[in-house]
Amino acid sequence: MxxxxxxxxxxxxxxxxxxxTLLVHAIREDVGLTGTHVGCLTGDCGxxxxxxxxxxxxxxxVFAVSAxxxxxxxxxxxxxxxxxxxxxQAFWDEFAFQCGYCLPGMLLTTCExxxxxxxxxxxxxxxxxxxxxxxxxxxxxxxxxxxxxxxRMAAGDPDALPESQRSESPSAEPPPSA
Amino acid sequence: xxxxxxxxxxPTGLDGxxxxxxxxxxxxxxxxxxxxxxxxxxxxxxxxxxxxxxxRAGLSGIAPGDGEVVVGATTTYADVLADDxxxxxxxxxxxxxxxVTGGPQIRNKGTVGxxxxxxxxxxxxxxxxxxxxxxxxxxxxxxxxxxxxxxxFTGAFATARRxxxxxxxxxxxxxxxxxxxxxxxxxxxxxxxxxxAACVPGPDGALRVALGAVAAxxxxxxxxxxDAGVADPAWRAHVREVVDAAVTExxxxxxxxxxxxxxxxxxxxxxxxxxxxxxxGEEETP
Ligand code: FES
Ligand code: FES
Numbered sequence: 499m500x501x502x503x504x505x506x507x508x509x510x511x512x513x514x515x516x517x518x519t520l521l522v523h524a525i526r527e528d529v530g531l532t533g534t535h536v537g538c539l540t541g542d543c544g545x546x547x548x549x550x551x552x553x554x555x556x557x558x559x560v561f562a563v564s565a566x567x568x569x570x571x572x573x574x575x576x577x578x579x580x581x582x583x584x585x586x587q588a589f590w591d592e593f594a595f596q597c598g599y600c601l602p603g604m605l606l607t608t609c610e611x612x613x614x615x616x617x618x619x620x621x622x623x624x625x626x627x628x629x630x631x632x633x634x635x636x637x638x639x640x641x642x643x644x645x646x647x648x649x650r651m652a653a654g655d656p657d658a659l660p661e662s663q664r665s666e667s668p669s670a671e672p673p674p675s676a
Numbered sequence: 677x678x679x680x681x682x683x684x685x686x687p688t689g690l691d692g693x694x695x696x697x698x699x700x701x702x703x704x705x706x707x708x709x710x711x712x713x714x715x716x717x718x719x720x721x722x723x724x725x726x727x728x729x730x731x732r733a734g735l736s737g738i739a740p741g742d743g744e745v746v747v748g749a750t751t752t753y754a755d756v757l758a759d760d761x762x763x764x765x766x767x768x769x770x771x772x773x774x775x776v777t778g779g780p781q782i783r784n785k786g787t788v789g790x791x792x793x794x795x796x797x798x799x800x801x802x803x804x805x806x807x808x809x810x811x812x813x814x815x816x817x818x819x820x821x822x823x824x825x826x827x828x829f830t831g832a833f834a835t836a837r838r839x840x841x842x843x844x845x846x847x848x849x850x851x852x853x854x855x856x857x858x859x860x861x862x863x864x865x866x867x868x869x870x871x872x873a874a875c876v877p878g879p880d881g882a883l884r885v886a887l888g889a890v891a892a893x894x895x896x897x898x899x900x901x902x903d904a905g906v907a908d909p910a911w912r913a914h915v916r917e918v919v920d921a922a923v924t925e926x927x928x929x930x931x932x933x934x935x936x937x938x939x940x941x942x943x944x945x946x947x948x949x950x951x952x953x954x955x956x957g958e959e960e961t962p
Binding site: 500516517518519520523539540541542544547553554555556558559560561563564603607610611624625626627628629630631 | 677678679680681682683684686707709710711712714715717718719727729731754774777778779780781782784785865866
């Protein structure tokens with residue numbers, strides 16, 4: 499057994515895992531956060547996506563021991579007490595998911611994209627989400643959601659902010675730094 | 677779920693890596709980015725008693741030297757894409773890395789050395805290294821040796837690397853002012869390539885093209901320059917003839933059978949040449 503320290507969504511966890519334990523299983527079973535999904539276990543579907551030290555990875559293709567000391571963001575880490583993350587809100591508004599199986603990958607790769615490119619064109623959006631398979635939406639609504647999240651976050655649109663941070667005046671709030 | 681546990685090592689330097697490999701006497705597998713090895717272990721296609729993780733061994737980075745560029749084995753596709761010097765130092769790897777299938781998650785983890793060591797016939801790195809005339813730097817407890825890329829890839833999923841060796845770096849020639857061309861044919865976003873072609877004109881103007889995914893190992897051909905333009909039917913026929921002669925045993929898998937790959941290989945070759953002679957880089961539409 500190996501003792502592994504992970505900081506998941508800002509909270510420290512110390513878990514005991516076998517060397518062969520995949521990060522996705524450690525997150526779901528040892529940390530207890532089941533929003534990260536298991537799809538293919540081949541690295542194809544993207545449902546197991548998390549951010550490790552800010553970079554998106556497919557957690558079915560990482561050993562938990564290799565992540566010792568890492569900071570991990572899962573889908574549970576996006577929404578605050580105040581409400582949905584702007585990217586989640588945009589996916590909600592654009593009907594960009596149905597069953598939700600692909601959502602961890604779609605949301606976290608969108609966050610990674612918007613971190614580095616605040617005004618992505620369709621090619622950049624496709625390039626960012628092309629490691630995630632969605633069986634439900636047909637992708638058009640996902641593209642729209644990414645564009646909507648980008649526009650709102652760039653404009654500081656209050657609808658893009660968690661509810662508690664919204665104010666009456668649309669220009670009163672700075673864009674979130676997510 | 678991987679049912680068979682193993683001993684895990686993540687040495688913090690190359691010395692540690694080679695001593696674990698020497699001790700394991702062939703029972704170890706080397707873990708690069710994990711994008712291919714870990715799914716293979718999950719699905720029981722690879723079993724190992726010892727796993728040596730390179731992620732803390734300090735083997736990543738692109739270092740220009742005297743007439744060559746040394747690319748550390750654990751340099752990821754994302755590292756290549758993020759490096760401002762990449763278009764000048766490693767133009768072919770730069771173009772290839774941008775089109776790697778599997779999304780940013782794979783580009784963040786997948787390594788050029790891992791792809792080379794894995795030697796999947798459908799992977800993009802091997803043929804690029806052959807087109808470049810790269811040398812593979814292999815390290816073991818008994819020292820370091822370099823093997824030409826063309827000799828390194830010995831078969832499907834097979835290389836000249838001994839079990840006690842690790843691929844430490846790729847040594848590429850510096851391509852000052854050479855315009856390279858790259859083409860990839862695949863029929864779905866998430867598909868492995870059906871055929872790739874990388875054209876690196878030699879200093880003498882000879883057009884060297886390495887074809888990937890059309891045979892078990894990359895195929896290197898040299899074709900005449902298209903004096904009457906790349907649309908010239910006579911030149912196209914010449915390319916077809918040269919490529920046909922090289923593709924003696926085409927690679928077949930579930931995505932495309934060998935005859936199809938044989939059919940499209942000359943087209944890929946001609947496109948990569950057209951691209952190299954125009955502006956360099958990748959073809960606009962795959
Ligand atoms: S479960 Fe990891 S990519 Fe599908
Ligand atoms: S919403 Fe069902 S897989 Fe994407």
